[in-house]
Ligand SMILES: NC(=O)C1=CN([C@@H]2O[C@H](COP(=O)(O)OP(=O)(O)OC[C@H]3O[C@@H](n4cnc5c(N)ncnc54)[C@H](O)[C@@H]3O)[C@@H](O)[C@H]2O)C=CC1
């Protein structure tokens with residue numbers, strides 16, 4: 097891979113390929129951080145949906161603080177991937193989670209991007225080794241796995257594949273930090289990375305409980321939001337459980353509860369996602385939503401994440417308000433820039 101032509105700090109133009117839930121969320125994030133964003137998505141209604149998503153996200157982004165000059169007007173929608181990438185300094189791919197599609201798309205993006213420009217995939221779980229097989233320069237392809245919505249949840253998991261250059265992984269990790277994200281750089285590939293491997297265990301059990309009529313969708317959601325979820329926003333599952341050992345910490349916790357790890361709380365393979373389970377999940381979510389639309393839930397979620405980020409000190413405590421009443425920060429509002 098030729099060296100990236102720009103340092104992470106010099107990047108001004110980002111291309112977002114695929115502009116659905118995550119590509120649109122990335123576009124909103126990069127716009128709010130003051131970048132010029134060019135998006136491409138083959139769907140005929142993609143531009144309209146993308147602009148709607150950015151407009152819906154913008155009030156939350158104004159609340160947490162925009163970079164100087166940030167504006168939704170700096171979003172351009174290109175007619176082809178090649179046009180979108182022609183002068184891109186970083187590329188974020190967020191196309192559907194289908195391995196064959198990712199393989200050929202990443203090869204196409206590699207052919208279109210300026211030499212050395214790093215290309216990151218938002219994949220939720222494919223190892224880059226499996227996706228970079230058709231690219232002429234696989235050295236610049238990395239995974240940059242975000243969390244929904246990418247414009248509010250700080251974490252990005254960064255990892256390369258067997259044929260990725262270490263320099264590209266390092267560059268991407270630094271770029272995401274400069275762009276206001278909180279980064280975990282993984283030394284080795286794991287399907288599902290770290291967070292989705294953990295989330296999948298929870299999700300598999302949730303689906304089993306619904307399929308077997310053991311718990312409702314609402315009970316499952318309440319069990320997390322009224323319980324462990326409150327702790328997880330600021331203390332992960334390991335430290336949280338260390339406190340379950342009282343003054344003896346993790347040592348006592350393991351001696352006390354270790355044997356129960358062998359008890360069959362979780363023991364099941366992934367459930368069959370048949371029509372009955374699908375309907376139960378959809379109807380359960382409709383019931384839990386209690387008449388709120390997706391747009392209302394998105395606004396509620398965004399406000400909830402902002403409140404948690406604020407309460408846990410992860411949003412800047414001192415923000416300056418412009419004459420237009422919009423908060424602006426001169427550095428990133430989330431994540432660690434160092
Ligand atoms: N939805 C989520 O919560 C998260 C999704 N991801 C990952 O982000 C990626 C995108 O997922 P979503 O945004 O949820 O899907 P989505 O279905 O909302 O958006 C995918 C977009 O890709 C477009 N598209 C279809 N074919 C394409 C092609 N050949 N080239 C470029 N774009 C194409 C579609 O028109 C659509 O707008 C996936 O890899 C997924 O695993 C990662 C983190 C969270």
Ligand SMILES: C[N+](C)(C)CC(=O)CC(=O)[O-]
Nearest residue numbers: 219220242243244292295
């Ligand atoms: C549902 N999902 C597997 C696509 C979720 C993610 O990949 C991360 C997230 O936002 O939780």
